[in-house]
Amino acid sequence: MRHRPLRRTARGNLPSELSGFIGRGAELAELGGLLEVSRLVTVTGVGGVGKSRLVLAAARSAAEDAREASEAQGAQGAHAPVEERYCDGVWLAELACVRDPALLELTLSEALGLTDHTTRPPRTVLAEHLADKRLLLVLDGFEQLVDETASLVRELLLRSPGLRVLAAGRRPLEVAGERTFPLAPPVPEEALALLEARVSAADPAFAASAADRAALVEVCARLDGIPLALELAAGRLRMLSPAQVLSRLEDRFGLLTGGARGGLPRHRTLRTAIGWSHELCTPAERLLWARLSVFAGQFDLDAAEYVCAGPDMPVEGVLDLVGELLAQSLLVREETAAGVRFRMLETVRLYGAGWLESLGDAVRLRRRHRDWYMGLATWCELDWFSPRQHEVAALVEAELPNLRLALECCLDEPDELHLGQYLAGTLWFYWAGCGRLTEGRHWLDRTLDPPGGQETQYEGSRLKALWVLGYVAALQGDATASMCALYECRDGAARSGNRVAAAYAVHRLGCLALVSDDMARARELLGEALEQYRAAGELNSNVLMCQVELGMALAFLGDLPGALALCGEVREICDERGERWTKAYALYVLAYAALEAGGTQEARRLLTECVEINHAFNDLVGLVLALELLALVTVAEGDPAEAAVLQGAAEPMWGGVGLQLFGSGCFNAPRLMCRERAGEVLGAERYAAYAAEGRELCRESLVVRALRGAARVPRPAGLGGVPGPRVSRSTARADQP
Structure with a gap:
């Protein structure tokens, strides 16, 4: 059958609408027209006027148009003309909670579902990711970082010809080519419809009399129709009649319209609405x-x-x-x-x-806020080694803006720098286990090397931050920074007699040797660390990962029985404790050993679970390793075409993991073997075509396809038996992708 490339389908991350969008039909149409002719459109207006709701409604409309175009092309066949605009989706980045300019690019990367484990600047990663994409990026709430946002948007638009940006803020970005859309409050009829809809939603039994309706009309007029002000008024209509609401507005209108001399009337009106709500509170x-x-x-x-x-x-x-x-x-x-x-x-x-x-009372409350999130992080670290890992990951993800604020609070007070080191180190499981290496590196660097070079006497907190920095840097491929941090941690632990910190330092030095392809050194250090952990009575996900990494080194050195013993024990402990993240890596080693022994069915079963777990945690390192080994399993099953698709889909992930780090020696072996064996049957041209099909798959589609493969009937390809993945290091290094 002739190969046919896979079509890209529209996707994105727009939130579902919780309450109906009322009116604004003319504005939506005009905004859609501006997006047709301009690559950057910024909706401006006073806070509360409805900018966010309008841009989200416009974004949903664009996403729906892209989806319908994709479905229409599918119905017409592969040769139908493709509607290219937004075929890579419509994506929302909410910036209102971002205060640190260094986190701007990271926030956009997170919104786009982009994971990068390298030390490349986040802006470079973003630009490279978007370079060939055709998508709509929605930016909401950039006022506190307007200069930084403008600079980033300007660069992305220059480097990404298929990118369009729809922004919402109180002022324009002032980027060349920008079209601004000043948003006024809705017309009186729409304002009244919005108010009545919100009142009805709060109290379905509400039925407005003629007098009530007249009062509501006047409320809309008094509040200039500003949607946020109307939402606040609707909340009061649960307790007060329309006439009472109007009366209270009238009583306070003159008093509360003050503000900066020369300020816009609608700014004063909004403050009136919020001030009025404040006055009505107990x-x-x-x-x-x-x-x-x-x-x-x-x-x-x-x-x-x-x-x-x-x-x-x-x-x-x-x-x-x-x-x-x-x-x-x-x-x-x-x-x-x-x-x-x-x-x-x-x-x-x-x-x-x-x-x-x-x-x-602001300083005291900020400290209480910091203390709560210090405690939350501590609890989450302990609970990570339990069946609640997924809940912990979701909780930290939801609390990330507050955790950032707590870290900033620690950095603002030199005497509490040790708290920042502790907090940044305690979140190791999130940085390393949930695809947040770049942000983790940001906070670890800031707490360990703050402006002014303040020193801390709290050795324990600093030692923890150091071994976590060494771990993160090793996974990023920054061997120099990793060794510096880990040697400092090891020496500091020896001086202070901190046996646990010493074990972590040796462990992560062994991890660095492993990913650097020095298996003999990795075996020595990881074995030493494991002994130190046991002597100190330490048992958690880190300790089990040390045992898995030792098993991985043994497997790569050819000691399959030793690897099976170590990782089989880890699997049992993980099943007993409900630990899933470390288990995924144990399953990878067990699958590697199974494939070496010719057990393709067992290897597929193990890798299917491994892929599922790594995807759930957004662990890109574990996911790409498992997918490449799964591609080799697929070759061994006799389906080189599907193997080429999986291999082609996995290859772009290495750009985020760090190709130089994991791209040689033992970690490279499954990829080389898959390419060689599948290419022998398919030929270079067909292999390249199937690999190109895989590169068009988004990560979610790839994972679904990989998991579905467990039930797939293999297609005979005349391959016969396929050797296991072990290859010589000279061969691996000579054939870099």
């Missing part, structure tokens, strides 16, 4: 509003109770107060993978932050 509700402003992004009830409670706010009363703020639309409730969480709209949060500063 003293306890106002206090909680101010204290909740210390959170970045989402937070849960436990965090709110710890951070905000005190002698003037009993912890048992926080729940009811949160409920009141929620009823008044001052808080938003969201269902997430980490459970029910709450969030303040940025404009509302900033108003509360101003009150917190005026109360003189």
